[in-house]
Amino acid sequence: GEDVEQSLFLSVREGDSSVINCTYTDSSSTYLYWYKQEPGAGLQLLTYIFSNMDMKQDQRLTVLLNKKDKHLSLRIADTQTGDSAIYFCAERGPDSSYKLIFGSGTRLLVRP
Amino acid sequence: SAVISQKPSRDICQRGTSLTIQCQVDSQVTMMFWYRQQPGQSLTLIATANQGSEATYESGFVIDKFPISRPNLTFSTLTVSNMSPEDSSIYLCSGIAGGPGDTQYFGPGTRLTVL
Numbered sequence: 001g002e003d004v005e006q007s008l009f010l011s012v013r014e015g016d017s018s019v020i021n022c023t024y025t026d027s028s029s030t031y032l033y034w035y036k037q038e039p040g041a042g043l044q045l046l047t048y049i050f051s052n053m054d055m056k057q058d059q060r061l062t063v064l065l066n067k068k069d070k071h072l073s074l075r076i077a078d079t080q081t082g083d084s085a086i087y088f089c090a091e092r093g094p095d096s097s098y099k100l101i102f103g104s105g106t107r108l109l110v111r112p
Numbered sequence: 113s114a115v116i117s118q119k120p121s122r123d124i125c126q127r128g129t130s131l132t133i134q135c136q137v138d139s140q141v142t143m144m145f146w147y148r149q150q151p152g153q154s155l156t157l158i159a160t161a162n163q164g165s166e167a168t169y170e171s172g173f174v175i176d177k178f179p180i181s182r183p184n185l186t187f188s189t190l191t192v193s194n195m196s197p198e199d200s201s202i203y204l205c206s207g208i209a210g211g212p213g214d215t216q217y218f219g220p221g222t223r224l225t226v227l
Contacts, residue, residue, distance in 0.1 A: 031213055031214065033213075033215070033216075035218075040223075041220060041221070042116075042204055042218045042219055042220040042221045043155075043204065043206075043218040044218075045215055045216070045217060045218075048213040048215060050213070088154065088155070092214070098143050098145075098160075098208055098214060098216070099145065099157050099160070099170075100155075100157070100216060102154045102155045102156075103154060104153070104154045105154055
C-alpha cells in the first residue's frame with residue numbers, strides 16, 4: 001500500500017540548516033515532491049526529484065533520495081524566519097492517474 | 113507553471129446547506145484534482161475532475177456528496193452537499209500543466225466552516 005510518513009515538528013535557529021525527513025513505502029514511485037504551506041495559504045511547490053536521481057540542488061534547497069531505504073530528505077541551508085511553515089512530501093505512483101499521496105507534514109519553526 | 117485561483121476563499125455555512133467552490137486556472141492544464149485538508153491534517157484526494165465527463169472519485173468519496181464539474185480545460189467546480197460540521201476543512205484544487213516532473217500546482221484553498 002501507499003504510505004508517506006514525516007516527523008511532525010522541527011525547530012531550528014535562524015542561520016542553521018534544517019533537514020526534514022520523509023519515508024515512503026511505494027518503491028515504484030516515479031516522482032517525489034516537496035511542498036510548503038504557510039499559515040492560511042495553499043501549497044507552494046518547492047522542488048521535485050525523479051526516482052532515478054539521488055540528489056537535486058536548487059539554491060538553498062537540497063533534496064536527497066535513498067531509493068533503497070525509501071527515504072527522502074529536504075535540506076534548507078541558512079534557514080530564515082520566513083521559512084517557518086509546514087512542509088509536505090508527496091509521492092506519485094507509476095500509474096497514469098498522476099495522483100499524489102501526501103505525508104502528514106512537518107511543521108518547521110525557525111527561532112530568531 | 114500554472115496560477116490557480118479559487119472562490120470563495122472562505123465561507124461559514126449552516127448544516128444541511130450546500131456550497132459550490134470554483135477553481136480557475138490561468139492556462140490549460142491536462143488534469144485537475146480536488147483535495148480536502150481537514151484541520152491539522154494532511155491532504156486527501158477527493159477526485160480527479162475530468163473534462164466533459166464524470167469525475168473519478170477516490171475511496172470514501174461519492175458523487176452525491178461531492179459533485180464535480182469540469183466544462184473546459186481551465187475551470188472546475190466542487191460542491192459540498194448537505195453539509196455537516198465534519199465537512200469543515202480546507203478544499204484545494206490543483207492542476208498539472210505539463211512540463212518536467214508533471215508538477216502539480218495548487219490553488220490557495222477554500223476554508224469552509226460548517227456550523
